[in-house]
Amino acid sequence: MAETKIIIVGGGLAGLMTTIKAVEAGAMVDIFSIVPVKRSHSVCAQGGINASVNTKGEGDSPQIHFEETIYGGDFLGNQLPVKGMCEASPNIVYLLDRMGVPFNRTPEGNLDFRRFGGSRYHRTAFAGATTGQQLLYALDEQVRRFEAEGKVKKYEGWEFLSILKDGKGSCCGIVALDLIRMEIHPFLAGAVVLATGGPGLIFGKTTNSLTNTGGAAGSVYQEGAIYANGEFIQVHPTAISGGDKLRLISESVRGEGGRVWTLKDGKRWYFLEEWYPAYGNLVPRDIASRAIYKVCRELGLGIDGKDQVYLDVTHIDKKRLRERLGGVLEIYEKFMGESPYEVPMKVFPAVHYSMGGLWVDFDQMTNISGLFAAGECEYQYHGANRLGANSLLSCIYGGMIAGPKSVEFVKSKAGSITSSEVDSQVLEQKQTIEEIYNMQGVENPHRLHQELSEMMTSHVTIVRENKKIEVVCGKIRDLMVRYQKIGLSDTNRWANGEVLFTRQLWNMLVLAELITLGALQRDESRGAHYKPGFPDRNDEEWLKTTKATYTSQGPRLEYEAVDIQYLKPRPRRYDQATAGVKK
Amino acid sequence: MNSGKNVRFRIHRRENPSAPPRWEEFEVSYYPGMNVIGALMEIQKNPATADGKPTTPPAWEANCLEEVCGSCTMVINGAVRQACSALVVNLSQPIELRPMSKFPNLRDLKVDRSRMFEGLKKVGAWVPLDGTHALGAGPKVSPETQQKAYALSRCMTCGCCLEACPQYHSRSQFIGAAAISQVRLFNLHPSGAMNAGERLEALMGPGGVSNCGNAQNCVKVCPKEIPLTTSIGEVEWQVTQHAIKKLLGF
Numbered sequence: 008m009a010e011t012k013i014i015i016v017g018g019g020l021a022g023l024m025t026t027i028k029a030v031e032a033g034a035m036v037d038i039f040s041i042v043p044v045k046r047s048h049s050v051c052a053q054g055g056i057n058a059s060v061n062t063k064g065e066g067d068s069p070q071i072h073f074e075e076t077i078y079g080g081d082f083l084g085n086q087l088p089v090k091g092m093c094e095a096s097p098n099i100v101y102l103l104d105r106m107g108v109p110f111n112r113t114p115e116g117n118l119d120f121r122r123f124g125g126s127r128y129h130r131t132a133f134a135g136a137t138t139g140q141q142l143l144y145a146l147d148e149q150v151r152r153f154e155a156e157g158k159v160k161k162y163e164g165w166e167f168l169s170i171l172k173d174g175k176g177s178c179c180g181i182v183a184l185d186l187i188r189m190e191i192h193p194f195l196a197g198a199v200v201l202a203t204g205g206p207g208l209i210f211g212k213t214t215n216s217l218t219n220t221g222g223a224a225g226s227v228y229q230e231g232a233i234y235a236n237g238e239f240i241q242v243h244p245t246a247i248s249g250g251d252k253l254r255l256i257s258e259s260v261r262g263e264g265g266r267v268w269t270l271k272d273g274k275r276w277y278f279l280e281e282w283y284p285a286y287g288n289l290v291p292r293d294i295a296s297r298a299i300y301k302v303c304r305e306l307g308l309g310i311d312g313k314d315q316v317y318l319d320v321t322h323i324d325k326k327r328l329r330e331r332l333g334g335v336l337e338i339y340e341k342f343m344g345e346s347p348y349e350v351p352m353k354v355f356p357a358v359h360y361s362m363g364g365l366w367v368d369f370d371q372m373t374n375i376s377g378l379f380a381a382g383e384c385e386y387q388y389h390g391a392n393r394l395g396a397n398s399l400l401s402c403i404y405g406g407m408i409a410g411p412k413s414v415e416f417v418k419s420k421a422g423s424i425t426s427s428e429v430d431s432q433v434l435e436q437k438q439t440i441e442e443i444y445n446m447q448g449v450e451n452p453h454r455l456h457q458e459l460s461e462m463m464t465s466h467v468t469i470v471r472e473n474k475k476i477e478v479v480c481g482k483i484r485d486l487m488v489r490y491q492k493i494g495l496s497d498t499n500r501w502a503n504g505e506v507l508f509t510r511q512l513w514n515m516l517v518l519a520e521l522i523t524l525g526a527l528q529r530d531e532s533r534g535a536h537y538k539p540g541f542p543d544r545n546d547e548e549w550l551k552t553t554k555a556t557y558t559s560q561g562p563r564l565e566y567e568a569v570d571i572q573y574l575k576p577r578p579r580r581y582d583q584a585t586a587g588v589k590k
Numbered sequence: 591m592n593s594g595k596n597v598r599f600r601i602h603r604r605e606n607p608s609a610p611p612r613w614e615e616f617e618v619s620y621y622p623g624m625n626v627i628g629a630l631m632e633i634q635k636n637p638a639t640a641d642g643k644p645t646t647p648p649a650w651e652a653n654c655l656e657e658v659c660g661s662c663t664m665v666i667n668g669a670v671r672q673a674c675s676a677l678v679v680n681l682s683q684p685i686e687l688r689p690m691s692k693f694p695n696l697r698d699l700k701v702d703r704s705r706m707f708e709g710l711k712k713v714g715a716w717v718p719l720d721g722t723h724a725l726g727a728g729p730k731v732s733p734e735t736q737q738k739a740y741a742l743s744r745c746m747t748c749g750c751c752l753e754a755c756p757q758y759h760s761r762s763q764f765i766g767a768a769a770i771s772q773v774r775l776f777n778l779h780p781s782g783a784m785n786a787g788e789r790l791e792a793l794m795g796p797g798g799v800s801n802c803g804n805a806q807n808c809v810k811v812c813p814k815e816i817p818l819t820t821s822i823g824e825v826e827w828q829v830t831q832h833a834i835k836k837l838l839g840f
Contacts, residue, residue, distance in 0.1 A: 027722055028722065031721060031722060042651075042653050042659075042661060043703070043704075043707065043747075045659075045660070045707070045746075045747055046653050046654070046659040046660055046661050046746075047653075047659075048653065048654065048659075050654055050658045050659045050746075051654050051656065051658060051659075098724040101724070101725075101726060101727045101728060102722055102724075102725075104727065104728030105717070105719060105725065105728040105729075105781065106716075106717055106719060107716075107717040107739075107743075107775075107776065107779045107781075107782055109731075109736050109739040109740040109743050110736070111733070111736060111740075112731055112732065112733045112736045113733075114733065115730070116730035116731055116732050116733075117730065118727075134740060134743075135740055137658060137744065140658050140744070140746075141740075141743060144743060148710075148715060148716035148717070149716060149719065151707070151710060151711055151715070151716060152714075152716045152718065154711065155711050155714075163704075187696055187697075216653045216654045216655070216659065217652055217653050217655070218653055248623070249623055249625070249628070249655075250621050250623055250624050250625070250628035250631075251625060251627045251628040251631055251655055251674070252655045252656070254655070254656050255656075330737065334658075334744075338656050338657070341657065341675045342623070342625075342656070342675065342677070343623075344677070407722075451635055451636070453631070453634045453635040454635050457635070496637040496644060496645070496646055496647060497637070497646035497647060499605060499606075499646065501605065501606040501697060502606070502649050502696055502697040502700060503649075504647070504649055505634075505646075505647060
């Protein structure tokens with residue numbers, strides 16, 4: 008029997024889990040990653056991973072986890088896959104534990120769990136405050152074992168350029184570029200899985216890593232893949248400022264008892280606890296971000312008149328803090344030069360996560376046959392707002408589906424690509440890169456990126472107004488024109504980062520347009536998408552998934568009904584507990 | 591953001607591995623909180639040397655920018671460390687940036703650390719699972735053991751410990767502190783311990799734990815404060831015990 012080959016692009020949690028499952032299903036896997044997979048953005052996840060193991064005897068269950076996830080996502084998530092994810096979560100955490108993830112423990116030696124936003128249960132397993140790093144390392148180790156056994160081949164330091172399509176439009180490989188040698192090569196496979204993460208860099212300084220440009224998703228979108236719910240961008244309520252990035256201060260800080268406050272009339276004002284008594288500091292992220300924004304921008308009550316409020320853990324026992332939050336408090340201390348054990352941290356919201364992404368079916372396959380997607384680059388699990396500690400879960404669960412389903416797909420597949428079809432598609436990519444090498448205009452790609460990101464952050468994040476979004480739409484088109492006038496300062500044929508960044512910038516512009524247009528069209532407020540002109544959720548008109556298709560004139564938007572087979576939409580509020588309450 | 595001050599940098603340049611190395615000086619406007627990466631980003635936006643000559647933007651590695659991915663290791667004013675957590679305000683000028691010297695220099699500040707990942711493969715740094723299907727909960731672990739394992743498990747494979755180690759260089763086979771400490775980690779895990787012997791075997795021959803010269807530089811430069819010398823001592827003891835058991839035929 009012929010060997011089943013799967014190509015996986017991206018080596019974060021989703022890519023590595025897909026790899027492990029595909030190998031177990033009998034496939035040989037090639038992984039392509041810009042960075043050594045151990046350095047993928049999953050390392051930045053801090054707080055933990057949700058699993059309703061109910062070790063605290065609170066009566067938690069996968070059903071309650073499911074209800075809180077759908078409710079937290081303002082009913083935009085398709086319910087069947089979300090239910091599948093929540094039901095799988097206890098076994099996923101057990102599996103990670105078996106791999107050796109050093110999860111924090113109870114005195115009896117069981118897994119410890121803490122609280123996270125949008126839930127009233129201790130449901131989040133954690134390894135200090137670097138859970139993403141620890142999970143990624145565990146999967147990295149398992150994949151290294153397969154690599155040593157010859158079942159996996161890693162292409163680290165390679166950038167995905169495009170998929171290869173056969174005559175019927177089915178995906179049967181990729182074209183990729185060696186980031187050191189700058190050579191472009193085709194790679195054939197029975198199926199391709201993208202696990203390339205989110206597009207945070209469109210917003211410039213965010214909590215994301217430098218590789219999170221959304222470049223790969225942007226490429227396949229331009230090749231015909233549908234992108235769904237792009238307008239739903241999560242802004243995390245608590246991050247610290249910086250000139251190079253905004254560093255996340257995990258929600259787990261509040262899960263462990265951290266309190267948010269500012270000064271009003273010379274007194275401490277715990278505004279989240281006052282406004283949302285049922286959840287307090289653990290309201291979902293969209294709610295907390297809007298509240299902090301309101302306090303700073305509308306009420307003018309930011310600390311020292313600036314965009315910042317306090318996140319305070321100074322009242323918590325220091326040993327406990329060190330054991331459970333050491334990693335994140337260390338980041339604050341190193342970068343801000345103040346000890347959060349002694350002085351309250353100063354924080355403000357920052358762009359963090361994209362709920363939207365490539366449209367996939369319940370088998371994680373995009374609308375392009377043979378092209379799958381898993382992890383943050385797809386749209387499936389978080390609706391209009393993601394609950395904290397559900398992202399690591401969705402990455403792993405998505406990989407557990409994409410791995411076996413991609414192998415199954417290959418086994419039932421007919422037809423193949425001809426060598427002349429491969430050659431012409433490789434040539435196309437070579438020409439694109441050659442055109443970039445030859446750009447001799449006056450614009451600097453990094454400065455154009457800064458303009459794009461500042462504009463997106465100002466107008467397409469927490470508060471969205473149609474008039475301003477319309478202006479942004481026009482300016483993105485202007486930037487696309489100015490893009491053509493870029494001049495490269497580096498034309499080396501060796502390890503040329505500027506050429507690659509310029510290519511990524513185009514993909515960022517294309518995705519920015521889709522995000523912005525999606526936001527403009529959606530005249531309602533739902534989850535992370537908030538328009539003061541349309542402050543309410545409007546299920547009659549907008550309980551539907553946005554689906555964007557690329558055209559050279561801009562995105563074409565269509566809409567699809569949401570799967571609401573289990574839970575009937577009801578108003579979402581966090582001042583009272585109406586989700587996940589024991590019946 | 592510009593508070594009027596300029597920061598001066600002296601940066602190692604090399605176009606490719608066969609090109610000769612050279613130095614270039616840069617000046618960037620300072621802003622509060624600026625780190626070395628932030629300064630390199632400013633240079634990308636305006637790639638010109640301090641005397642105004644256009645040049646290529648220096649190539650450097652980085653990803654997470656919060657000291658958890660291990661990418662941006664370089665030698666800054668003579669000390670190996672992560673560039674993201676190197677705040678300009680704490681550094682004397684001109685700030686000198688060099689690539690690590692123990693790994694092949696690919697371009698400017700970029701190096702090839704694949705030897706580190708090969709080391710992890712050599713020692714079998716993983717828990718061999720029966721499979722990822724549901725097999726119930728993992729083994730119970732005491733909070734004390736968890737805290738010990740977590741401290742070791744934060745290793746980012748960044749290379750600081752190897753750059754600082756006199757025994758680790760291109761002509762030596764020494765596997766170095768990072769991989770040895772991972773052996774300690776996996777031998778500590780209840781099911782990882784079942785393969786402890788194989789990992790110790792990998793550290794017995796040339797390049798193994800006995801190559802450590804006890805300079806103790808590794809533990810001083812580790813950005814994650816991993817007790818590397820304790821790990822080396824502990825693994826040396828495990829190797830000795832393993833060798834004696836083998837000799838006696840246990």
